[in-house]
Amino acid sequence: MTAQAPGWYAAGLGHVWLPYTQMKTVTPPLPVARTEGTRIHLADGRVLIDGIASWWTACHGYNHPHIRAAATRQLEQLPHVMFGGLVQEPALTLARRLAALLPGDLSRVFFSDSGSVSVEIAMKMATQYFLNRGVTGKGKFLSFRHGYHGDTIGTMAVCDPDEGMHSLFTDLLPRHFIADLPVDDESAAAFDTVLDAHGDEIAGILVEPLVQGAGGMKFHDAAVLRRLRAAADRIGALLIFDEIFVGFGRTGTMFACEAAGVVPDIVTLSKALTGGTMALAATVATTRVFDAFWDDRASAALMHGPTYMGNALACAVANASLDLFEREPRLDQVRAIEGWLRARLPQCRDLPGVVDVRVKGAIGVVQLDRIGDLNALKRAFVEAGVWVRPFGDIVYLTPAFTVTEDEVDILTGAIRKVLAAR
Numbered sequence: 001m002t003a004q005a006p007g008w009y010a011a012g013l014g015h016v017w018l019p020y021t022q023m024k025t026v027t028p029p030l031p032v033a034r035t036e037g038t039r040i041h042l043a044d045g046r047v048l049i050d051g052i053a054s055w056w057t058a059c060h061g062y063n064h065p066h067i068r069a070a071a072t073r074q075l076e077q078l079p080h081v082m083f084g085g086l087v088q089e090p091a092l093t094l095a096r097r098l099a100a101l102l103p104g105d106l107s108r109v110f111f112s113d114s115g116s117v118s119v120e121i122a123m124k125m126a127t128q129y130f131l132n133r134g135v136t137g138k139g140k141f142l143s144f145r146h147g148y149h150g151d152t153i154g155t156m157a158v159c160d161p162d163e164g165m166h167s168l169f170t171d172l173l174p175r176h177f178i179a180d181l182p183v184d185d186e187s188a189a190a191f192d193t194v195l196d197a198h199g200d201e202i203a204g205i206l207v208e209p210l211v212q213g214a215g216g217m218k219f220h221d222a223a224v225l226r227r228l229r230a231a232a233d234r235i236g237a238l239l240i241f242d243e244i245f246v247g248f249g250r251t252g253t254m255f256a257c258e259a260a261g262v263v264p265d266i267v268t269l270s271k272a273l274t275g276g277t278m279a280l281a282a283t284v285a286t287t288r289v290f291d292a293f294w295d296d297r298a299s300a301a302l303m304h305g306p307t308y309m310g311n312a313l314a315c316a317v318a319n320a321s322l323d324l325f326e327r328e329p330r331l332d333q334v335r336a337i338e339g340w341l342r343a344r345l346p347q348c349r350d351l352p353g354v355v356d357v358r359v360k361g362a363i364g365v366v367q368l369d370r371i372g373d374l375n376a377l378k379r380a381f382v383e384a385g386v387w388v389r390p391f392g393d394i395v396y397l398t399p400a401f402t403v404t405e406d407e408v409d410i411l412t413g414a415i416r417k418v419l420a421a422r
């Protein structure tokens with residue numbers, strides 16, 4: 001950092017533990033003074049164009065005036081009240097709107113505060129769904145290599161075994177079934193073998209539809225999702241779509257399940273749910289799933305309830321985000337971004353070490369044979385005036401949907417320049 005580092009930086013940095021970070025060798029994080037649109041203003045006066053929208057949450061850009069106004073209004077009236085025995089307008093309105101947006105009869109919304117927890121809730125729901133109906137022995141999940149569903153212990157167990165560091169936590173993690181996505185004949189045969197051998201143990205098939213995000217931004221076709229729907233029906237398991245990454249327009253439709261014409265039994269949402277402003281997540285179940293909990297027995301109830309469940313401020317912000325999807329041409333913007341990325345990113349194909357370039361919706365990926373010095377690469381992007389954070393073997397863009405063509409030009413140009421200089 002430079003001499004302009006604010007006092008709070010030096011005083012506080014020694015007391016935080018940063019995410020996914022070797023604290024000893026980390027390049028010091030950059031102090032941010034403010035955000036606006038697609039720009040991150042650093043404390044030292046530099047301004048970065050954001051290529052990843054804070055882990056693809058800030059889909060309308062930062063500090064959108066409509067979201068800011070909704071937050072301010074809600075803050076004055078009712079920031080939070082417990083969801084046990086009390087309800088408020090923002091949460092009920094958001095639940096109604098999500099139910100209307102999602103396909104089929106995905107119509108019961110269980111709120112929580114983070115993506116990982118919403119997946120844990122989906123797993124509890126699926127397990128208890130069968131117990132409530134008198135079906136025993138279904139305590140396992142089937143998930144996929146390169147999948148990512150969160151960092152809590154329950155969700156780590158359904159992540160990619162290598163990425164999720166299953167070997168480090170062998171004694172801690174429950175065992176589930178992890179298969180390759182059935183994308184071709186060979187993988188489909190291996191997948192069917194798991195279903196034949198263990199189908200009656202499996203409560204749910206859990207997948208990130210269309211794009212496996214944090215596990216490497218790997219894409220698959222909608223046909224794979226139809227195959228998973230048929231597989232779940234065949235073994236009598238629930239189909240769970242983790243739409244935390246792809247939900248709210250990222251791949252070109254409001255939800256990825258729409259592109260496949262598949263209605264899952266449970267959907268998880270978070271990330272862009274509040275347009276990047278507040279922590280909020282939702283687990284949405286179909287009527288059939290909900291009905292298994294609708295019972296005279298208290299023991300059939302879903303025993304879960306995060307303290308900040310249905311937080312009114314977060315729900316008001318999420319409603320404002322949904323307003324923006326209605327009022328502004330977000331999905332058209334995603335299509336335009338897809339075109340801009342397709343016109344520019346393939347120019348990286350000839351650079352040394354580039355093994356693949358792919359684009360889907362407002363997601364652009366350059367995959368390398370190996371990254372090498374990750375910290376140096378991250379620094380080079382900052383020096384180029386952009387906020388781009390490579391991980392694993394990829395450099396990616398997931399910009400705000402409000403990004404301009406000029407900004408996409410700068411972002412893709414910076415990737416080309418930085419990778420060429422490697």
Ligand SMILES: *Cc1c(COP(=O)(O)O)cnc(C)c1O
Binds near residue numbers: 115116117
């Ligand atoms: C980010 C993410 C999660 C975890 O969400 P957190 O809010 O970080 O707990 C789960 N699933 C997918 C697909 C994600 O992208």
